[in-house]
Amino acid sequence: MNRKRKYRIWILWCLGLDLLVIGCMGYRYLDRRIPDEIHVQKEQEIKLEQILEHPLLTFEDAVSVSGTGSYTIGCNIMGVIPFKEIRVIPSESRSVYVSGSTVGIYMETDGVLIIDTGEILSEEGISREPAKNVVKPGDYIVAFNSQVIHSKRELIEDIRALDGQDVEVEVLRNDKIIPLTLTPVKDVQGAYKLGIWVRDNTQGIGTLTFVDEDGRYGALGHGISDIDTGKLLKIESGALYQAEILGVQKGSNGNPGELAGLIRYDSDRVIGSIKKNGENGIYGNFTGPLDQITLMRMPMAYKQELEIGPAQILCCVDGQVSAYDAEIVKIDLNHEDTNKSFVIHVTDQELIDKTGGIVQGMSGSPVIQNEKFAGAVTHVFVQDSTSGYGIFAETMLENSGKNQQ
Known part of the structure; x- marks a missing residue:
């Protein structure tokens, strides 16, 4: 028993x-099916219940009349269990100029980025690591002995002038300025070193997604992180350049491919400034020239307008922007990672033959559905080069107007 x-x-x-x-x-x-916030075109407000319809959910039939423009709707599971409040924002229909052109990217960091620490063979023949457990990879050196540091060159010049005395550095770590003390070590050649590896700029290629009516652009759909630390780069300035595609390393399952491009860092090839490197892309002001970049005016689709089914990707893999057939196979209206809001699968055999599907350098390629700008490609699946993630167009548009001067 x-x-x-x-x-x-x-x-x-x-x-x-x-x-x-x-x-x-x-x-x-x-939670992923029903968004926390939704933009609804004014003429579509009467269709709100259809947009949010779900058999397990019921919605309150009354809202606050505070007159703030937006309003919230309460939502319950099976009419009993409180679920969430959805913020509804009546919005105007927007149009932008979508691109798909390949661009060159050059950014300078805000301070000098510490990549790692290293050992120094001292004049006594002993290996020492003076910066270990003092600085951390991902720190930004912003001051050296009370002098502001802007570049790696300035830092190198200051280190060359060391005489063995302790140095005071200020680093930016997790958005806080932290004072630190380092003791230099004299190496076998008689020069004083701190034992740190640093970087103050980065460059690469990506895809211009759109330019809005105010001349602000969005590209990539995700931020640029340092290749060594994996952290999002804090930038001081940057520029967008015209770029040329030289070749394609095809992607395959387990091996993401890559676009090989040429960037000439000449002043007459600058097409924009980089003001922001954020989680959802790089943003700044577009300066042209217009005859060198593909731009097509198109209405923007809000996220609830996307649907499972055919779509197109605009990208440049052979010198000109072309539209390639694809299919949206999954939509997540409330994903915690906004760079992975939907899954897109390349169906166009021509693009698969050229690139294997989605490759590095195509980040930011506009996704078009029902003749509207729906979003942009952000990632490729390592085990399936024909598929990847995308970001909603409205998310990129929201970010293009934030923190820009």
Whole structure:
């Protein structure tokens, strides 16, 4: 009897755990299916219930009349369990100029980025690492002995002038300025060193996504992180350049491909400034010239307008922007990572033959659906080069107007 009772208790525990897991998974599914915030064109407000319709959810039939423009709608599971409040923002229909042109990117960091620390062979023949456990990879040196540091060249000149005395540096770490003390080590050649590896700029190629009516652009759809630290780069300035595609390293399952491009860093080839390197892309002011960049005026689709089905990708893989057939296979209206809001699969055999599908350098390629700008490609799946993630167009448009001067 005791054994049977223990067995029944164990079965009940397993059943309870299964129900808890199912409940959590169901809640997560609903949370991603129903957005926390939604922009609705004024002429579509009457269709709001259709946009948010779900058999397990009910919505309140009254809202606040505070007159702030936006409003919230309460949402319950099966009319009983409080679920979330959805902010509804009545918005005007927007149009932008979508691109798909390949561009060169050059950015200078805000301070000098520390990549890592290293050992120094001292004049006594002993290996020392003076910066270990003092500075951290991802720190930005912003001052050296009370003097502001702007570039690696300035830092190198200051280090050359060391005489063995302790140095005071200020680093930017997690948005806080931290004072640190380092003791230089004299190496076998008689020069004083601090044992740090640093970088103050980065460059590469990507895809211009759009230019809005105010001349502000968005590109890439994701931020640029340092290749060594993996952290989003804090930038002081940067420029967008015209670029040329020289070749394509085709992608394959397990091996993401890459566009090989040529960037000439000449002043007459600058097409824009880089003001912001954020989680959802790089942004700044577009300066042209217009005859060197593909731009097509197109209305923007809000995220709830996207649907599972055919779409197109605009990209430049052979010297000119072309539209290639694709399919949106999954949409996540409330993903915690906004760079991965939908999944797109390349179906165009011509693009697959040229690139293998999605490759590095195509980040920012506009996604078009129902003749509207729906979003941009951001990532390629390592194990399936024909598929990748995308970001909603409205997310990029929101970011293009933030923190710019």
